[in-house]
Amino acid sequence: MAGTNFATHEVSNQSPPFRDLNLFLTDAALQEAAKRERAAASHEELAAFGAAAGSAEAFELGRLANENQPRLRRFDQKGFSLDLVEFHPAYHEVMRRSCRAGLHCSTWEHLQGAEALPRDGVQVARLLCFYMTTQTEAGHLCPVTMTHAAVPTLRMQPEIADALLPRMLSRRYDERFRPHGEKAGITIGMGMTEKQGGTDVRANTTMARPAAAAGPGREYILVGHKWFLSAPMCDGFLMLAQAEGGLSCFFVPRFLPDGGVNPLRLQRLKDKLGNRSNASSEVELQGAHGWLIGEEGRGIATIIEMVTLTRLDCVVASAGQMRLALAQAVHHCRHRRVFQRHLVDQPLMAAVLADMALDVEAATLLAFRLARAFDEAASDEGAAAWRRLMTPVTKYWVCKIAPALGYEAMECLGGNGYVEEGLAARLYRELPLNAIWEGSGNVMCLDVLRVLAQDAAAVDSVLADLEGVSGGDRRVQAALRGLHNLLADRENLERQARHLVETLARTAAAALLRAHAPAAVAEAFIATRLDGGFRHTYGAGVAPADRRVLLDRALPALE
Ligand SMILES: Cc1cc2nc3c(=O)[nH]c(=O)nc-3n(C[C@H](O)[C@H](O)[C@H](O)COP(=O)(O)OP(=O)(O)OC[C@H]3O[C@@H](n4cnc5c(N)ncnc54)[C@H](O)[C@@H]3O)c2cc1C
Structure with missing residues (x-):
């Protein structure tokens, strides 16, 4: 067998490569999100995307694009300014694929065609693909996100938008450094x-x-x-x-x-x-x-819509990256034996993995609930309220818990996790970014305070929504009462803003999981995250019976 022919030893007990898996069909929470949040894409379309996104080739393109970093060429040989950045062909290929999938434009394609209105669920459909794509290559999604998010701002100046939109909405990626009018896509x-x-x-x-x-x-x-x-x-x-x-x-x-x-x-x-x-x-x-x-x-005021749309993408990207970290860890632990037992069968490791799975479930659910609010905000007041309040809340919480989860997943892989050839090290370095750009943690908290001051009705609407979906769960109800108390303490709002935002995020996740997730997931999340057992490291609190359910759901056994 390739790679086992050492004179001194055989290579054994290493987990098989984590690649060639369908990133949609192996992700139960994502499939449920697609259905629940009414994605404008069929199960078959998303499954086909998931197969391509999780192919060995896609993972390899991601590796190459990151190991061969872009290079600045400021001047030519004779001293003339160039101001060019050169990228590895793998970068251009991932850009080409994402543009072909419409990740930079699918939400807005109705603006170009005969359709006057967007189809329901276009934002959700786009973001499902975004969530999968970020798992193999995150960096190129920066221009993809910005191009998508720029559309509403540009449309505020129609003659400029008219000149640009045909090429922004083109699904062709054109890497040439040429005037935009000469390009197939920009x-x-x-x-x-x-x-x-x-x-x-x-x-x-x-x-x-x-x-x-x-x-x-x-x-x-x-x-x-x-x-x-x-x-x-x-x-x-x-x-x-x-x-x-x-x-x-x-x-x-x-x-x-x-x-x-x-x-x-x-x-x-x-x-x-x-x-x-x-x-x-x-x-x-x-x-x-x-x-x-x-x-x-x-x-x-002009650029704020671009900023808001970018924040949504940050949330979805962090949730997708958390998903990759978890899936890799579960995969490894199913194959690696330590003390004669697979790691996943060691009670302590199963507890860690199951606890991580809870945060991935919560992040994914909150991310796609927010995505639907973006789809529906123009025609539904409740969705508009959710979008206004829960964009900063969700960006704060999901982007902030992601690095800790990435670190724990790395530790599950042992020493291999810390080595650059694997995915975990690159992922670990990527994970803090979404919390920093487009409104860092404190800035998100201050934005929540702004909503409280300017649009209290939006807060009431979201809390009533959560009450409605909580199914009468007494712990969720208690958390909601706690939130009302925090909100009433006007004098201390800024000092307590992080506590308020985190509590709101966890309560929203708990209520939504109660409404939509399997009972074992909801129960374990509520018991650990609302009842106070969670101590910011993973592994305490998930009941043994629930661990197996959570891990089987997190990742079906792969070949
Ligand atoms: C990889 C990368 C790519 C980027 N790309 C772009 C780009 O393409 N275009 C672009 O415009 N920007 C870009 N940025 C910049 C990014 O958006 C900013 O770094 C970010 O907005 C924070 O601004 P700052 O760095 O000036 O930090 P500061 O504004 O100085 O903030 C520092 C810290 O103070 C906190 N803080 C700020 N105000 C308060 C307050 N009132 N109370 C309490 N805490 C507060 C913040 O939360 C933050 O944690 C990029 C950043 C990175 C890391």
Whole structure:
């Protein structure tokens, strides 16, 4: 057998490679989410996607795209500016596949066709595929997400949107560095963060002055910098800069209408902990041309929809990455024998895995409940309330619990987990990212406080919703009463904001699991996460009888 022919020993007791598995059909919670949240995609379509997403080839492309990091080429041999980033072919291939699947555009395709309205469940359908894709390659989903999220903001300036949408909504990936009008498909990025402030974008110092007349849709000249500009090979960016009327939003293309290159001077690429397939640059705007989207001074209001949609993708990506961490750990423990027994049959390991499975169930359920709220918010007040309140709540909780779960899954793999050839090390480096960008933890908590102050009806609506689905469970009811008490303590709201947001996330997960998950899952989650047994490390509290049910559900036995 290949690889066993050592003179000194035989290779044995290593778990078989974790690949060539259908990421949809091996994931019971995901299949249930597709049905429950009314995905606009059939079981067969999602199963076909899951097979491709979990193929050995897809995992290999993910490895290659991350081990061969993008490289910045600032100048050519003769000293002329290039400002190009070169990617490994594997990166272009994963981009090509995700664009072909419509991950950057499927939600908006009705805008181009005869259909006047989006189909129900388009957001859920897209995000199911996103959840699977992030498991094999996460970094390229940055420009995929940003392109998708840019659509509503661009549409606030219809003549600019009209020029861009046909190519943004194309399912063809075109990697060439060419003016967008010459390309088969384009991608869009986002430039908000500067050195002196990311969260506090009002501190932006990049200046914008009108090239001629001022006003929506007009051309401006931008001078300044962006400290984080991911996916700089995008064909254009939505950027914030200070105009005379205040912080404003601009569309800044890589090429100018006359075919010249817009002076976005890439200074260097960030040397990041993870997310290595994706390039994140520092850039100087040396008189770059940008076109105003919306009114001067309305920059935050203009770009907020892009930010909100990006937060949803962060939630789903973190849930998907947690799922991969768990599935790998369960797979390994089913094959690895220690002290003559498979790890999965060792009571202590079964307790750890089952406890992790509870958080993956909760994260997946909350993520897709939120996705449906995005699908329905335009026509349903309850969904709009869920979207407004539960976007920051879910982003806070799911993105924040993900790194700890990734670490525990790594430990389940033993020493192999800590080695770069496996998936666990790359995943571990990726996992903190979604909590940091697009609104870090505290910022999400402050956003929840903003909802309380500005839209108390949304909070009442969500709490009533949770009460309704809790099935009269006394522990969920008690948690809801606790939440009402926390909310009533106005004086201490900011100090207690993390406690409030975490409690709301766990209570929502508990209520939804009670309503939708198998009894063993709901019971174990409520008993450990609401009744106070959970101590931020995994392995305590799940009853032995429930462990087997949870693990069989988490991952069916693979060949
Ligand atoms: C890999 C990567 C890629 C990125 N790509 C992009 C990109 O393409 N475009 C872009 O615009 N940005 C990008 N960012 C930047 C990212 O969005 C910011 O780093 C993030 O918004 C935080 O801003 P900051 O770094 O300035 O931190 P700060 O704003 O200084 O925040 C630091 C900490 O303080 C906390 N904090 C802030 N305000 C308060 C408060 N009032 N009370 C309590 N705590 C508070 C925050 O939660 C955070 O934990 C990227 C970041 C990373 C890591």
